[in-house]
Amino acid sequence: MRNPRDILRKPIVSERSMDLIQQNKYSFYVERNANKIEIKNAVEELFKVTVTNVNTMNVKGKAKRMGKHMGRTSDRKKAIVTLKEGDKIEIIEGMQ
Numbered sequence: 001m002r003n004p005r006d007i008l009r010k011p012i013v014s015e016r017s018m019d020l021i022q023q024n025k026y027s028f029y030v031e032r033n034a035n036k037i038e039i040k041n042a043v044e045e046l047f048k049v050t051v052t053n054v055n056t057m058n059v060k061g062k063a064k065r066m067g068k069h070m071g072r073t074s075d076r077k078k079a080i081v082t083l084k085e086g087d088k089i090e091i092i093e094g095m096q
Helices: 015-021 036-047
Strands: 008-011 025-030 051-059 063-066 069-072 076-083
Touching: 008 036, 015 025, 025 036, 036 051, 036 076
Parallel strands: none
Antiparallel strands: 008 025, 025 076, 051 076, 063 069
């Protein structure tokens, strides 16, 4: 079994993700080859909460220009985790 800290890369802090917290949904960037079961187990183990649903999506990297050179940002995977009613992740709550 993989380390949960390797599966969850970092929380997503954006206006939309902060609005989702009101619905008890938390957003994370996760390892690209992690599946929903691994993501659920990692969140439950790290934050001691109960996960009811996990939605994942692959995000393609964007083309970026640095002067005359073209490059790309890396592809990522996002997970939106829904927690049981009454559960919270305090670390992310403090970022609002």
